[in-house]
Amino acid sequence: MTETFSGSFTQQEPIPDEAIEAALAVLRHGRLHRYNLAKGELGETALLEQEFAAQTGARYCLAVASGGYALATALRAVGVGPGDAVLTNAFTLAPVPGAIASVGARPVFVGVTESLTIDLDDLAAKAGAARVLMLSHMRGHLCDMDRLMQICDDAGITVIEDCAHTMGAAWNGVPSGRQGAVGCYSCQTYKHVNSGEGGLLVTDDEEIAARAVMLSGSYMLYERHLAAPGPEVFERIKYHTPNISGRMDNLRAAILRPQLRALDTQVTRWNERYQRIEAGLRGTPGLTVIERPEAETYVGSSIQFLLLDWAADKVQEALRRCAARGVELKWFGTPEPVGFTSRYDSWRYAESAPMPASDRVLAGIIDMRVPLTFSLEDCDLIARIIRAEVGAVHQS
Numbered sequence: 001m002t003e004t005f006s007g008s009f010t011q012q013e014p015i016p017d018e019a020i021e022a023a024l025a026v027l028r029h030g031r032l033h034r035y036n037l038a039k040g041e042l043g044e045t046a047l048l049e050q051e052f053a054a055q056t057g058a059r060y061c062l063a064v065a066s067g068g069y070a071l072a073t074a075l076r077a078v079g080v081g082p083g084d085a086v087l088t089n090a091f092t093l094a095p096v097p098g099a100i101a102s103v104g105a106r107p108v109f110v111g112v113t114e115s116l117t118i119d120l121d122d123l124a125a126k127a128g129a130a131r132v133l134m135l136s137h138m139r140g141h142l143c144d145m146d147r148l149m150q151i152c153d154d155a156g157i158t159v160i161e162d163c164a165h166t167m168g169a170a171w172n173g174v175p176s177g178r179q180g181a182v183g184c185y186s187c188q189t190y191k192h193v194n195s196g197e198g199g200l201l202v203t204d205d206e207e208i209a210a211r212a213v214m215l216s217g218s219y220m221l222y223e224r225h226l227a228a229p230g231p232e233v234f235e236r237i238k239y240h241t242p243n244i245s246g247r248m249d250n251l252r253a254a255i256l257r258p259q260l261r262a263l264d265t266q267v268t269r270w271n272e273r274y275q276r277i278e279a280g281l282r283g284t285p286g287l288t289v290i291e292r293p294e295a296e297t298y299v300g301s302s303i304q305f306l307l308l309d310w311a312a313d314k315v316q317e318a319l320r321r322c323a324a325r326g327v328e329l330k331w332f333g334t335p336e337p338v339g340f341t342s343r344y345d346s347w348r349y350a351e352s353a354p355m356p357a358s359d360r361v362l363a364g365i366i367d368m369r370v371p372l373t374f375s376l377e378d379c380d381l382i383a384r385i386i387r388a389e390v391g392a393v394h395q396s
């Protein structure tokens, strides 16, 4: 009998009861806007910021409307403006070059290695091209952060980390988002905490933090923040920083606070699933598993493997056969952006020179979500299906 999988790759877990209770309390009192506070009340959003700053060891934290908004705000806050070049990954998703384009700046793409991380030799070669790097930890893969920071420090490059896929991850024990000048996270439904939409920004730099608060739309109410610098810092920047509203609201913050408290447990559960799938795929002819560096603490909320140097029609055949058995795989080799996949040459508003070595890697990347609604047995079944179908196509 041919086994098929009938689960959903897009079904996340329900919002925890504690978060639902907290959301109901906000709905009942009606003060959803972050600055709408009763006497003595601190507010869910300000508390969320205080707690996330403590969790990541950051001095400052700002909660905003989305991860993409956090990225654009970080760019503005470090002084990127129209016409500026910003280094970024060739292997990432549309919100990253989109954030760069949203401030009128210009992405300069840096290649991807077979480890699915930014090509540090290519970065070193292009380091003179820009003074900011928006580093995307795409699909949760952390590059050698020590070497990356060395390259950037030597070249005077400010690093903004896109941690949409690395909330809860770490490099040598340092939480992802804490090596660059700014770390940006997404709280959108498919990420590691779920408020539908939402973003968080952390930094240790008081001026970046103050500008970010002003940019997000603080109406000069910055003293209601619990994880922002003191008023004297705002005095220096408040007349020169525009309001580009994109605040988080108390309802979303209420949903997020209990989820952040449970993050470590969730990371363990994700990694149990990831490791079951990885073990099931290891040794499949024609398939390359991505080895994770020892320094990396990752969050296995998705898994990638390579069908390196396969003909496009063979890749498509393997994907079709897996899909027929209920296993949804995404491919970064497709010339047209589909759903959540796209590649550097899909973004035609941004110039790019061909990168043959990266094209070879991108043409082989297969990507799969691992929602926590999958049981460990589901993960074993999914791995058996991929192994059988990829193996069959590879041999044919």
Ligand SMILES: Cc1ncc(COP(=O)(O)O)c(C=O)c1O
Pocket: 066, 067, 068, 069, 092, 093, 095, 096, 136, 138, 139, 162, 164, 165, 185, 186, 187, 188, 197, 198, 199
């Ligand atoms: C790599 C990456 N960066 C940034 C974002 C932006 O997050 P948001 O959807 O919250 O704007 C996403 C979202 O999909 C993403 O995948």
